[in-house]
Amino acid sequence: MTAVITPPAANPRTPVKRAGRRGGIAPPWLFAAPALVVYALVMLYPSIVGAGSAFTDWSGVGEQRSFVGLDNFQQLVKDDQALGALRNTLLLTLAIVVVQNGLGLLLALGVHTTIKSRMVLRVIFFAPVVVSPVMVSFLWKYVYNPAPDAGLNAVLNAVGLGSLRQDWLGNPSLAIWSVAFTVIWQCAGYSMVIFLAGLEGVPKELHESAMVDGAGTVARFRHITWPLLAPAVTINVMLSTVGGLTLFTQIIAMTNGGPGYATDTLSTVLYKQAFVYGKFGYSTAVALVLAIFVAAVSFIQIAYLRARETSA
Amino acid sequence: MASEIIRTPVSRRRLLQLMGGVAAAGALANCGGGNSSGNSGGPLKVIGAGSQEAGLRKALDEYKKQNGSFEFNLSFSPADQLQTALRAQLAAGNAPDLHAVYPGNGSAMSMVQLSKANLLADLSDQAWTQKIPAGFKGAYQQDGKTHIFSPGTSVLGAIYNKLAFAKAGVEIPTTWSELLTVCDTLKKKGIVPLALGAQTPWVTQLINYALVPGTVYAKQPDFDDKMAAGSATFAGSGWADAMNKYLELQKRGFFNDNPNGTTYEQATSMVGTGKAAMAVQVSAVLQAYRAAAPSPDDLGMFPLPATDVAADNWIPGGIVVGLSVSAKSKKADEARKFIEFCGQPAQINAWAEAVACVPLYSEGEAKVDPVLKPFLPYLSGDKAVPFMDQRWPNAEVQPTHFAVVQELLGGKTTVDKALKKMDDAYKKTA
Numbered sequence: 001m002t003a004v005i006t007p008p009a010a011n012p013r014t015p016v017k018r019a020g021r022r023g024g025i026a027p028p029w030l031f032a033a034p035a036l037v038v039y040a041l042v043m044l045y046p047s048i049v050g051a052g053s054a055f056t057d058w059s060g061v062g063e064q065r066s067f068v069g070l071d072n073f074q075q076l077v078k079d080d081q082a083l084g085a086l087r088n089t090l091l092l093t094l095a096i097v098v099v100q101n102g103l104g105l106l107l108a109l110g111v112h113t114t115i116k117s118r119m120v121l122r123v124i125f126f127a128p129v130v131v132s133p134v135m136v137s138f139l140w141k142y143v144y145n146p147a148p149d150a151g152l153n154a155v156l157n158a159v160g161l162g163s164l165r166q167d168w169l170g171n172p173s174l175a176i177w178s179v180a181f182t183v184i185w186q187c188a189g190y191s192m193v194i195f196l197a198g199l200e201g202v203p204k205e206l207h208e209s210a211m212v213d214g215a216g217t218v219a220r221f222r223h224i225t226w227p228l229l230a231p232a233v234t235i236n237v238m239l240s241t242v243g244g245l246t247l248f249t250q251i252i253a254m255t256n257g258g259p260g261y262a263t264d265t266l267s268t269v270l271y272k273q274a275f276v277y278g279k280f281g282y283s284t285a286v287a288l289v290l291a292i293f294v295a296a297v298s299f300i301q302i303a304y305l306r307a308r309e310t311s312a
Numbered sequence: 313m314a315s316e317i318i319r320t321p322v323s324r325r326r327l328l329q330l331m332g333g334v335a336a337a338g339a340l341a342n343c344g345g346g347n348s349s350g351n352s353g354g355p356l357k358v359i360g361a362g363s364q365e366a367g368l369r370k371a372l373d374e375y376k377k378q379n380g381s382f383e384f385n386l387s388f389s390p391a392d393q394l395q396t397a398l399r400a401q402l403a404a405g406n407a408p409d410l411h412a413v414y415p416g417n418g419s420a421m422s423m424v425q426l427s428k429a430n431l432l433a434d435l436s437d438q439a440w441t442q443k444i445p446a447g448f449k450g451a452y453q454q455d456g457k458t459h460i461f462s463p464g465t466s467v468l469g470a471i472y473n474k475l476a477f478a479k480a481g482v483e484i485p486t487t488w489s490e491l492l493t494v495c496d497t498l499k500k501k502g503i504v505p506l507a508l509g510a511q512t513p514w515v516t517q518l519i520n521y522a523l524v525p526g527t528v529y530a531k532q533p534d535f536d537d538k539m540a541a542g543s544a545t546f547a548g549s550g551w552a553d554a555m556n557k558y559l560e561l562q563k564r565g566f567f568n569d570n571p572n573g574t575t576y577e578q579a580t581s582m583v584g585t586g587k588a589a590m591a592v593q594v595s596a597v598l599q600a601y602r603a604a605a606p607s608p609d610d611l612g613m614f615p616l617p618a619t620d621v622a623a624d625n626w627i628p629g630g631i632v633v634g635l636s637v638s639a640k641s642k643k644a645d646e647a648r649k650f651i652e653f654c655g656q657p658a659q660i661n662a663w664a665e666a667v668a669c670v671p672l673y674s675e676g677e678a679k680v681d682p683v684l685k686p687f688l689p690y691l692s693g694d695k696a697v698p699f700m701d702q703r704w705p706n707a708e709v710q711p712t713h714f715a716v717v718q719e720l721l722g723g724k725t726t727v728d729k730a731l732k733k734m735d736d737a738y739k740k741t742a
Binding site: 059060061062063064144145146147148167168169170171172255256257258259260261262272275276277278279280 | 395396399400402403420425426428429430431510511513569570571572573574578706707708711714715716718719721722723724725
C-alpha cells in the first residue's frame with residue numbers, strides 16, 4: 001500500500017495574509033536585521049563614504065580636500081601604470097581561471113577513484129589552501145631564490161637541467177607567471193574540492209548504463225560528467241575570476257609589483273596610490289572602477305554559466 | 313505557541329528605533345575604542361623606525377631611569393610598513409603620541425607632507441632646535457617651524473669586507489676608474505665585487521644616490537633649487553651620467569647574478585660572509601651588516617667615488633628618520649619633554665653612536681663610529697648633499713625612481729625614458 005500525503009488545498013479565494021500589510025515587518029527581516037545593521041555599518045557606510053573620496057584630491061591624512069569632479073577618473077584613463085596594471089590583472093586572471101580550474105578538475109578526477117590512497121591525496125592537494133597566502137608567498141620566494149645553488153634553481157642543477165635556471169621573480173618577463181604559478185599551486189586544491197563535490201553528485205547508474213552501451217571514458221566524461229558538473233564549474237570560475245581580479249597579497253609579499261611595474265595589478269596600484277604616493281582620492285577612484293569591473297564581469301559570468309547549467 | 317511568537321509583527325518604527333540604537337552604540341564604540349591619542353591615561357605610545365631601534369631604545373631607557381614614573385609602549389615598523397600602518401593611524405586620528413617621520417619631503421610619511429596636514433606638533437621652542445645647521449633646516453623645518461627630531465646624519469657609501477679586499481689584494485678606490493679596476497680584480501678572484509639586493513625597492517636608489525653628488529651637485533650645488541624653479545630636469549643632467557655608470561657596473565658583471573631577484577637581506581649576508589666584497593648602503597644599516605659578519609671588525613666603509621676628479625667626489629649625507637609628536641596627542645607635553653631630553657648633547661651622541669650616524673651637534677668632540685671617519689672631512693668641508701628625495705616635491709618621485717631602476721636592471725627601459733618618467737612624477741602636484 002502506498003501512502004500518498006496530499007497537502008491541504010489552498011483556498012484560492014482566501015489570500016495569504018502578509019505581515020507587512022498590517023503595518024509590521026515580516027519575521028524573516030527581523031532575523032536578518034542584526035546582520036543587516038552590522039553589514040551597513042562595516043560595509044555600506046564606509047564604502048559610500050569612501051566612494052565620495054574618489055571625487056576629491058584628499059591625501060589620506062588631514063582635513064584638506066577639494067572636490068575635483070571626475071578628474072581622478074580622467075587621470076585613470078591616461079595613467080600608464082594603471083593601464084599596465086589592468087593588463088597584468090587580466091593576464092593573471094586568465095591564467096588562474098584556466099589553469100587552476102583545469103588542474104583542479106584533473107585532481108578531482110584523479111582522486112575520485114577507488115584507489116586506496118585517495119583520502120591521503122585529497123588532504124595533500126588541499127593542504128596549501130589552509131595555509132596563509134602570506135606564508136605561501138614567503139615560502140615560494142625562498143623557492144624562487146635566484147642564486148644558482150638555492151631553491152628551484154638548485155633542484156634544476158641537481159637533475160641536470162641547469163640551463164633552465166631563471167631569475168624567477170627578478171626577470172620582468174617571467175615574474176608575473178611565477179606569481180601566477182604560486183597562486184595556482186595554492187588554490188588548485190580549492191577548485192578540486194568543489195569539483196569533487198560535483199562529481200559525487202553524478203549518479204553512478206548513468207555511467208553504468210553508458211558503459212553497457214559501449215561508451216568509453218572520454219565519451220562518458222564528455223556526455224555525462226561534464227554537463228552534470230556545470231554548477232561546480234560556475235562556482236569555480238566565479239570564485240577564481242574574482243580572486244584573480246582582486247589579487248593582492250601574493251603580489252605585495254613576493255614582488256611588491258616589481259620589477260619596475262611588471263607585476264602590478266589594479267589592487268597593488270590602488271594600495272600604492274593611497275599609502276605610498278599619498279593620493280587617497282585617486283586611489284579610491286581606482287578602487288571604485290575595480291569594484292564595478294569585478295561586479296560586471298561576475299554578473300556576465302553568472303548569466304552565461306547559469307544559462308549553460310539550464311541547457312545542460 | 314511558538315508560531316504565535318514568530319508571527320507577532322514588529323512595527324517598522326520600532327525596528328528602525330532598534331537599528332538606530334545598535335548603529336549608535338556601534339558608532340560610539342568605534343569612536344571610543346583604541347584611540348591612544350585621545351586617551352590621556354596609560355603609557356606614552358611610541359612607534360619608531362626599525363633602523364633607529366638601538367638609539368631610540370637607549371634614549372627611552374635612559375629617560376625612564378631619570379624619570380621613574382615614566383611609562384612607554386614601544387613598537388617598531390620596517391621602512392615599507394611605516395607608509396601603511398602609520399598613515400592609516402594618522403588618517404583615523406589615532407596616531408601614536410610619538411612616531412617615526414622621514415625628514416624633509418619626498419615621502420608620504422615625510423615631515424613636510426604631514427606638517428602640511430597639521431598632524432605634527434611644533435617643537436620650535438626647544439633648545440636643541442637652535443643647533444640645527446643652516447644646511448639641514450629643510451630636513452627639520454617647514455615654514456620656519458621645527459616638526460621633527462632626528463639625532464643626526466647618516467652617510468651613504470660602500471660597506472666593504474676587509475677580508476675580501478685583502479684576499480684580492482686591493483685597496484680602497486678614490487676615483488671611478490680605480491673603483492672599476494678594484495671590481496675587476498675582485499671578480500677575477502671569484503669574489504662578487506658589489507652585492508645588490510634590488511628586489512627590495514629602497515635598495516635600488518642607493519647607487520644613484522651615491523653617484524649624483526659627484527655627477528650633479530659638485531657641478532651644480534643649486535640643482536634642487538633649479539629643479540623646483542623648473543629650470544632643470546633629471547633628463548639631460550648628471551643623473552643620466554649616474555644611471556649610465558650604474559648600468560656600466562651591471563654590464564661589466566660587477567653585481568651578483570640576478571640583482572632584481574635578490575633581496576636586501578641576501579645582499580647583506582653576501583657581504584658579511586665575504587662572498588661579495590662591497591655593497592652601497594647607508595651607514596644606518598651597518599649594525600645589520602656587522603651581525604651578518606663573523607666579526608664586526610671585518611667591515612669598513614668608504615665614500616663611493618663617482619668621478620675621476622677627486623675634488624668632484626662629494627658624498628650623500630642625509631638626516632636620518634626621526635621622531636615627531638602627534639599634533640592630536642593628549643600626552644603631547646610628556647612626549648615633548650622626552651624629545652627635549654633626546655635633544656641634549658649627551659643623548660644625541662649616544663643615539664647617534666648606536667645607529668652609526670654623525671650627531672646633529674656635540675659639545676666637544678663627537679663620538680663617531682670609527683668606520684665613518686673617512687666621511688667626516690666631506691661633512692665639515694661642505695661636500696655633503698642631503699639624500700635627494702628630501703627635496704623632491706611629492707611622494708611619487710621616489711617610488712618612480714625605484715621602479716625605473718628595476719626596469720633598467722631588467723633591460724626593460726633606457727636611461728632617457730627612466731629619467732623622463734622621474735621628471736613626469738616630479739611635475740605632479742604635491
